[in-house]
Amino acid sequence: MHERHVDAGRWGWRPCSRCSWSPPRGGGRQVALPVRARPRPGRRLGHPAPETSAPASPTPPPGADITGPLNFLIVGVDTRVTVPGWEPHADAVMVMHVEPGLKRAYLFSLPRDWWSTSRPTRSPGYRGGRTKLTHAMSYGSRVPGDKAHPSTAQGYELLRITVSRYTGLRIDAGAVLTFFGFDRLIDALGGVDLYIDQRVASIHRRPDGQYRQHTAGGYVGPQMVYEKGTRHLNGWQARDYARQRYIAGGDYARQRHQQQLIRALVRKILDQGLARDPDRVQQVVRALGKTMVYAGGGTRLIDFAYALGGMPANGLVLVGLPGSGVGKDGAYRGEQLRPVARQFFTELRAGRAEAFLSSHPTLRVKT
DSSP: OOOOOOOGGGOOEEETTTTOOBOOSTTOOOBOOOOOOOOOTTOOOOOOOOTTSOOOOOOOOTTTTOOSOEEEEEEEEEOOTTSTTOOOEEEEEEEEEEOTTSSOEEEEEEOTTBEEEEOOOSSTTOOOEEEEHHHHHHHHTOOTTOTTSOOHHHHHHHHHHHHHHHHOOOOOEEEEEEHHHHHHHHHHTTOEEEEEOSOEEOSSBOTTSOBOEEETTEEESOOOEEOSEEEEEOHHHHHHHHHOOSSTTHHHHHHHHHHHHHHHHHHHHHHTTGGGOHHHHHHHHHHHGGGEEEEOTTOOHHHHHHHHTTSOTTOEEEEOOOEEEEEETTEEEEEEEOHHHHHHHHHHHTTOHHHHHHHOGGGBOOO
């Protein structure tokens, strides 16, 4: 079954602190507004029953009417809030595809430097074309007449459409987290247990967690080192480990580590029963505040969380898509995925991902 694309104009944005978001109109600045509950397609709001009627049926749990397949876009951005007007860059781009029964999901990454085609936007000076995937977020975030306040919401929309057009997957919801957002999320859960599959020396952090000094010749000073084995990591450690790409395997190893971190988070959320505890979900959302922006297409985050709360802890399958560099006249342009990635997307849409991975075992991330 081929999944259709969703018109960007139908999407509603919600800042996590209040779980409501109004998208920028006419390229305007992000504006957070309190929103009243409203009916959504496929959902019915209850009405007071007359005194003579039978007792009302029990209220269904959140997300009781959500069925699969579902596709979620997870984006980690470098916003550099200390730099005025800095346009957000998508450093991590992952898609989680959930099967119809909501019991199994597949998580795959797209390279940040993937040489992709983005459509034109309202942003001044950008008419669409070939560029790195990370720049889709940047170009889309540009607000006409207001260079000092780029819009993460607009950037996400261009990124979402670019990913959807390439994979053929409808994106049902998405979340954009800053570096600090990942720190807060992990700390709110009490840290994560993560298997370190290779020795990684951080170029950014010292062993005490402070940032290393950056000079004209690069970073200097003691380095935080993550040794191979199972480790319990706090927020900054987990995020620091997962962002390193100047390691054996380069950005593809980093993609694997980012997927492993997401899987560790999902397992902890499921093990703790947090997904089906709306109050705790709201506590985490409030802790994230403005470090996370959520786009749910009219569906609340707590509804999706509850719907996915029945997934087994081992139900998330990690998929590594191989790629290679592309260039022009000897100059590096970006990355391209190999044909097997397109084949995987086709089988994923058709509901045959497990059979495809069985015949292509090297795509399955085992650690």
